[in-house]
Amino acid sequence: MKQILIILFSALMSLKTVGQIKDIITPEIITNPLHQANIGRITFMASNIPLNVYKKEDFLSTFELSHKSSLNVRVFMANSVTNYLHQLAPELSLEELVKSGNLQFSFFVDGNLIYKENIHHGCNFGSSVNKNTATTFRVPLTSTTGEDWWAMYMWDRFKVNGGEKALSEGKHYLKIELRPYLKLNDSDLRVGEMIAKGEVELLIKSPVITKEQIAVQAIAPNSGWEVSKDRYDTQKIEALNTAIAKYELKQITSIVVIKDNKLLLEEYFNDANRNTLHDPRSAGKSFASTMMGIAIKDGYINNENQPLKNFYDLKKYANYADNKSEVTIKNLLTMSSAFEGSDSDGDSPGNEENMYPTDNWVKFTLDLPMNNHKKNGAQWDYFTAGVVLLGDILNKSVPESLEKYSDQKLFKPLNITQYQWQYTPQKVVNTAGSLQMRAIDYAKYAQLYKNKGKWKGKQIIPTDWVAKTLTKQIQIPERENEHYGYLFWNKTYSIEGKNYEVFYCAGNGGNEFLIFKDLPLVIIITGKAYNKPYAHPQVDKIVKEYLLPAILF
Incomplete structure (x- = not known):
């Protein structure tokens, strides 16, 4: 009995100590009455209702879920995400906390845990929401308005990992729980106490088929x-x-x-x-290959073994290297160049998501460093920026423009008259895709x-x-x-x-x-x-x- 009391006392002291840890950053002051009355609650809504007009009457208790519905959640917390992370590792700096953790979502259907996900540290909660200070946020789980959120992909993963089967036709109860997590290394994952939860009754009906x-x-x-x-x-x-x-x-x-x-x-x-x-x-990338073959046939390009140095003065670009000048058209056609570029690696300098915001995609690509662990032609790595280079090489080499050349040499012979290119910032047809x-x-x-x-x-x-x-x-x-x-x-x-x-x-x-x-x-x-x-x-x-x-x- 004495041992049990000691354990209980130690647990209480531990909770008291955690509660006494000061915030690492001052959170926003909770002034909204609805927020104040629902701290610790996840609420469900049928559309994106702004907080300033959100009312208790908007909280969903029952919702008919179909592929044509928009199911959103609004979370009301007592503190900010970063301060909850700080409770798990008081020794870390603000920057270290933000880069090491975020929220853990747990999905339950009819009382059974179906799926759990520690969302990426980079996931945020909207352009106007700062997770260092915000104490409430909204995310869509499903949407019919063209939104593109990590939360919707998480919902898809929930469905793929058992949610689809659990949400069979009929009535079900969906519950979501939120906890903070920190992953300091592969063996040190820290998950905090639950900070918010919510439940909604879902009505699943099969669509009427004609x-x-x-x-x-x-x-x-x-x-x-x-x-x-x-x-x-x-x-x-x-x-x-x-x-x-x-x-x-x-x-x-x-x-x-x-x-x-x-x-x-x-x-x-x-x-x-x-x-x-x-x-x-990206199915449109293949057209760059087609036009390269036609341009070689017509003599505007010698062959696919020509290196980049034949088309660009590479010393005018950043990170010049001999192996950059030796990258060939074939290396770009086979996604096997040694550029420091990989679309499958979010941290890669040459990832396509880093290219699109720039005002010159060709310069972006030619400025990239080379990967010393790669050898041109030896290793496949998906590299959209390299296909943009192919488009630029073609556009420089064929008469008038790649757009007109493609129309004359490919589309007209096939009697294809209805089509639409996208364009690079330099108004060259975009061979990265979306033709x-x-x-x-x-x-x-x-x-x-x-x-x-x-x-x-x-x-x-x-x-x-x-x-x-x-x-x-x-x-x-x-x-x-x-x-x-x-x-x-x-x-x-x-x-x-x-x-x-x-x-x-x-x-x-x-x-x-x-x-x-x-x-x-x-x-x-x-x-x-x-x-x-x-x-x-x-x-x-x-x-x-x-x-x-x-x-x-």
């Missing part, structure tokens, strides 16, 4: 393609359409299938139609490669360039049996013991243009699931579980 949504969509006239008369398993396509309509496959906008150079399937979803110009993001077109026109582009560069009897892209492009030029690290060509990806689908190899263009959102090596097939899938973890996995699911079984039945 016969029109399920039915295979008829191909309208004037597609520019001969329509295929080949048979396919319509039940598989109806099952695919049902999954898209039920939002089991999310934010798909189009599916086009070309078989034996004829249009077999053409379907549109989520308010898209034949004339929709889709934004396939918007109709889905059936992307199909022409992909079929051109299937035809070894020929379209209606005319050689558009040199045959040898197509062969080099659709060759496994370099292994993609940490991806089994996946390779990269000249700005084209490569993978193999395995279905019931059979392998189907494809080269393809790929872009954020689940956009893929697939060219099958040993099947007479080209498949275009476009989507708007930008930055979603399910974007590309669901494309693989569409191909493996629906399209190939339907076509090869």
Whole structure:
């Protein structure tokens, strides 16, 4: 008994000591009556309601959740995030605290812990919210207004990691708990006491599906393609359409299938139609490879082994190095240059997110240092800025501009008239991506490669360039049996013991243009699931579980 009392006394003294730790920074004064009355509470709301007009009547107790709803939370705390972190490690400076921790979100469904995430230290709570001093914040979990928040990606991860299954049709109770955390090293993770919690009843209803949504969509006239008369398993396509309509496959906008150079399937979803110009993001990079092959054929560029020193006076840029001058066009086409640039590493100097805010993307790229641990041509690392250089080299080398050259040499021969480029700050077409077109026109582009560069009897892209492009030029690290060509990806689908190899263009959102090596097939899938973890996995699911079984039945 005496031992138990000693333990309890020590625990109480410990709590008292923690409570006596002074704040490291003065938090904002809580003057809002609603905040004062709800300290320690997470409240739910159906839209972004500003704090100054937010009322208790706006607190949600019940909410019907669908993919077309906006579910927000507003958190009322007694102190700022940074001061809560300070309680966990009083010895750290303000800067060290901010770089070492943030909030831990725990998601419960019907009383069961489903998912827990320590959000990145860099996550903030809006442009006007300073986590050093703020004691309340709002984040969207779902949104229909085009918001782009880390909280929405966290919600997606919650759903992928059990939330989707737990939130089955019917009534469920969602509870969220917040705690501060600090990660000082791999073995020292400190999590504080709960600082806020909240609960809402969610009503999950399956969307009403119509016969029109399920039915295979008829191909309208004037597609520019001969329509295929080949048979396919319509039940598989109806099952695919049902999954898209039920939002089991999310934010798909189009599916086009070309078989034996004829249009077999053409379907549109989520308010898209034949004339929709889709934004396939980085799938547009492949056009830089195409135009490079055409420019080499026309003699404006000698070959892909030409180094950067042939196009730029590199000593005028920062961080000059001999291996920078020896970077070749091929290194940029295969994402294998030794630039200190990696889009998969948020801390990389050459990460694309560091490039976009600058006023000269070419200068940004050529100013980058070189990575002494890389050797040109030896290691694949996704590097968008390098593709911008390719666009600039082309624009400098071909007559008039890359935009006009592409129109004359590629788009007009394919009878592609509806398209929209994005531009760099120097008004050069942006070869980093987002070349918007109709889905059936992307199909022409992909079929051109299937035809070894020929379209209606005319050689558009040199045959040898197509062969080099659709060759496994370099292994993609940490991806089994996946390779990269000249700005084209490569993978193999395995279905019931059979392998189907494809080269393809790929872009954020689940956009893929697939060219099958040993099947007479080209498949275009476009989507708007930008930055979603399910974007590309669901494309693989569409191909493996629906399209190939339907076509090869």
